Amino acid sequence: MIDELPEDWYRRFEFKIGVASKEQLPVDAYREVAFAGRSNVGKSSVINKIVSRRNLARTSKSPGRTRELNYFSYDEKTFIVDLPGYGYAKVDNPTKHAWTKLLNHYLEERSSLRGIFLIVDIRHPLKNFDQAMLEYCGANNLALHIILNKSDKLSINNANKAMTDIKEEIREIDASIQMFSALKGIGVEIARHKLAEWLFD
Ligand code: GDP
Numbered sequence: 001m002i003d004e005l006p007e008d009w010y011r012r013f014e015f016k017i018g019v020a021s022k023e024q025l026p027v028d029a030y031r032e033v034a035f036a037g038r039s040n041v042g043k044s045s046v047i048n049k050i051v052s053r054r055n056l057a058r059t060s061k062s063p064g065r066t067r068e069l070n071y072f073s074y075d076e077k078t079f080i081v082d083l084p085g086y087g088y089a090k091v092d093n094p095t096k097h098a099w100t101k102l103l104n105h106y107l108e109e110r111s112s113l114r115g116i117f118l119i120v121d122i123r124h125p126l127k128n129f130d131q132a133m134l135e136y137c138g139a140n141n142l143a144l145h146i147i148l149n150k151s152d153k154l155s156i157n158n159a160n161k162a163m164t165d166i167k168e169e170i171r172e173i174d175a176s177i178q179m180f181s182a183l184k185g186i187g188v189e190i191a192r193h194k195l196a197e198w199l200f201d
Pocket of ligand 1: 037038039040041042043044045046085149150151152153180181182183184
């Protein structure tokens with residue numbers, strides 16, 4: 001089915017719904033890939049680059065949407081989901097609790113979920129949130145693709161070394177991994193290919 005995709009398939013995602021409670025989740029019968037990452041790793045920039053739209057993922061940053069699972073639909077049966085970024089200082093505990101619960105529910109129960117794109121900053125990879133996500137993926141048998149964003153901030157040698165170190169650190173985990181720069185457009189085709197494989201193959 002990948003062969004039959006329109007050439008500009010990745011440009012066709014549109015904002016569908018922000019989900020703040022599990023009752024609002026779309027019917028769990030199709031295919032979706034979720035993007036996760038701590039705040040400020042460049043998750044919105046990575047999504048925008050992959051879908052080749054300057055502002056699509058900005059929707060997730062509008063007031064009121066930062067704690068939601070934001071659905072972008074390709075054709076009403078195929079979605080990418082922008083998960084809330086961790087690390088927002090100004091969230092009170094009950095809210096944090098509700099959204100952690102929603103996220104946990106989502107990661108544990110969602111049958112439509114084909115895999116997670118975990119965005120990390122190549123200079124500061126695999127913090128606690130990332131480790132927790134790795135564990136979730138392992139425990140729930142979820143496919144994982146790690147995007148090392150901001151690779152433009154390192155020399156080629158240091159970026160390669162960082163990638164080798166991370167591969168070593170996660171050698172027991174079944175994950176694919178790639179270099180990326182939302183700023184320079186590095187790694188975009190690899191990411192699109194992975195996304196297409198999970199959404200359409
Ligand atoms: P989010 O909070 O994870 O969604 O992050 P944003 O997409 O808002 O990006 C956070 C900051 O990192 C912004 O200032 C971006 O311009 C910057 N940024 C994002 N991706 C890159 C990248 O690949 N390289 C560089 N140098 N900066 C980036």
